[in-house]
Amino acid sequence: KKIIQHLMMSGQARVYWDIDYVFLNDPYHDAGLFIRRFRKEWRQYAQHDFEWITNDFSAPKNITIIGTPKTVGQAKIAGEIIEQIQESGQSLDKTALVLGEESLLIPLLYSLPANVGSLNITMGYSSRNNPAQILVQKLFKLHTNAINRSEKSYTLYYLEVLDILTHPLVEPYVGADELIETINKNNITFLSLSKLFDIQGAAPSEYFRLLFERWDDNVGAILARLSAIMLELKGFLGNDEEEDKISKAFLYSIFKVINKLINYHEAHPQINSLTVLHSIYKQVIDLAEVSFEGEPLSGLQIMGVLESRVLDFENVIITSMNEGKLPTGKTQNSFIPYDVKRELGLPTYKEKDAIYSYHFYHLLLRAKNVYLLHNTESEGLDAGERSRFLTQLEIEKQPAHNLVSTIYNAKLPPKAYEPMEVAKTPAVMERLKEIATGKGFSPSALTGYLRNPIQFYYQRILRISEADEVEESIALNTLGTIIHGALEELYKPAIGRFLSLNDLDAMAVLADDEVMRQFVTVYK
Structure with missing residues (x-):
């Protein structure tokens, strides 16, 4: 600041301010807070003109404030707005999509119309939600x-194995459908490494081996293995599909983190155990960000609030217009009390709000069509009150502004559901007779029919059974099947004759063995 003032005093510099009359002349408008201070405090402006004050904010603008429940709703609406802009014949080169919250990026990318073509993402995305991480x-x-x-023995827990096998960066490339089916069907809760490889088959892929082969306490070998996994994954991803390009960007950010850890390990041999490595990895990954590459001069521009500084667009869409997001609100990152800061001229939350206010209003300054999206839910994880900037726009509305507020809700059908009817065709009647003349209708089957006839139709008539899942503790219906099966086998020899005490004594002797046999058959 002092250098610029000195250059101005000596006639070697001129400063051009990007500020509007509306913000500068209003003593209470936060967007002009800093520039009003400069004009008042800098002595140079006693002799020099205060240059480049514009009058663009008062020009005609279409401002639409859209409220919708939850974050994903905002992503969907943003996608629809972009589609409308394209259909109206406008180019997306002069369109900016500004995200008030970075976590909105992935749902937004999936909500964009297929014909968007080129787009440029100029914002960092936290590695915390990165699929590769x-x-x-x-x-x-x-x-x-x-x-x-x-x-x-290196025993693996089935849920942790399935978590990896069903991960979107593993499932399409590892070919483990039979392994997943075997684990679920045979109720395998814990399995050794050798058993896992036996079930997978004689020649597991290189990618499968890299994922599941034993980790030792050799930190260098573990990091080399993780690096090899990232390179193997890179080979599966193409260069043509937009989704593959995004996956590669995620992959590259984690690859850089792993390389950084390899360098740390070489420089600091104290990182000598898996526990220490894991704790360092968790700290490093929190600071890592995914950097996307795009074409900065063409196509749709997707950016964060701070990346939008000093840029002008004709069409501006801003999401997450809620308190705590835009502006960010009060955050106490200092032990110095507010009054002490004010007395010593240190920046407070008011100055922070003024920075966000300037960025927000600068985006609106030369725009012709503005869409401001906010979450209508005031409670929940990603919720907050409607931003004060929206209220300010409504109260201080300029005469030439066309301002519209609307709420978008999910379309509800007039009926919750249509009643479903199944005709008793000859095939259905034939199947009912087959059940009746075979094992007959069990009490649970009849109860199921009374409670939910459609479920009875699917399960008993069409024979559609529920998907196999591992039962860690025996379920009540499985226990019932075991008991019924054991009783059936024990009573079979007595069919067609009266029971005697001797029959019951003989059954009691065989009961334990029969129950165990049923356990092996049913529960595996």
Whole structure:
């Protein structure tokens, strides 16, 4: 600040301010707070003109304030607005989509119309929700727990194995459908490494081996394995599909983190155990961001609030216009009390709000069509009150502004559901007779029919059974099947004759063995 003032005093510099009359001449408008201070405090403006004050904010503008429940609703509406802009014949080169919250990026990318073409993402995306990072985190969990259970046998827990096998960066490339089916069908809760590879088959892929082969306490080898997994994944992803390009950007950010950890390990041999490595990884990953590459001069521009500084667009869409997001509100990051800061001229939350206010109003300054999206839910994780900027726009509305407020809700059908009818065709009647003349209708089947006839039709007539899932503790219906099966086998020899006490005594002797046999058959 002092250097610029000195250059101005000596006639070697001129400063051009990007500010509007509306913000500068209103003593209470936060968007002009800093520039009003400069005009008042800098002595140079006693002799020099205060240059480049514009009058663009008062020009005609279409401002639409749209409220919708939850974050995903905002992403969907933003996609629809972009589609409308395209249909009206306008180019997306002069359109900016500004995200008040970075976590909205992924749902937004999936909500964009297919014909958007080129787009440029100029914002950092936290690695916390990065699919590649989630995969690495799950690998740490699987192998750390396996070592803690038994270092010798290296026992894996089925849920941790399935978590990795069904991950979107693993499932399409590893070919483990039979393995997943075998685990679910045979109720395998814990399995050794050798058993896992036996079930997978004689020649598991290189990618499968990299994921599941044993981790030792050799930190260098673990990092080399993670690096190899990232490179193997890169080979599966193409360069043509937009989704693959995004996945590669996620992958590259984690690859850089792993390389950084390899350098740390070489410089600091104290990182000598899996536990230490995992804790360092968690700290490093919190600071890592995904950087996207795009074409900055063409196509739709997707950016954060701070990335939009000093840029002008004709069409502006801003999401997350809620308190705590835009502006960010009060955050106490200092031990210095507010009054002390004011006395010493230190920045407070008021100055922080003024910065966001300037960025927000600068986006609106030369725009012709503005869409401001906010979450109507005031409670919940990603909720907050409607932003004060929206209220300010409504109260201080300029005469030439066409301002419309609307609420979007999900379309509800006039009927919750249409009644479903199943005709008793000859085939259905034939199946009912087959059940009746075979095992007959059990009490649970009849109860099920009374409670939900459609479920009875699916399960008993069409024979559509529920998908197999691993039962860690025996379910009540499984226990019932075991007991019924055991009783049936025990009573079979007595069919067609009166029971005697001797028959019951003989059954009691065989009962334990029969129940065990049923357990093996049904519960595996």
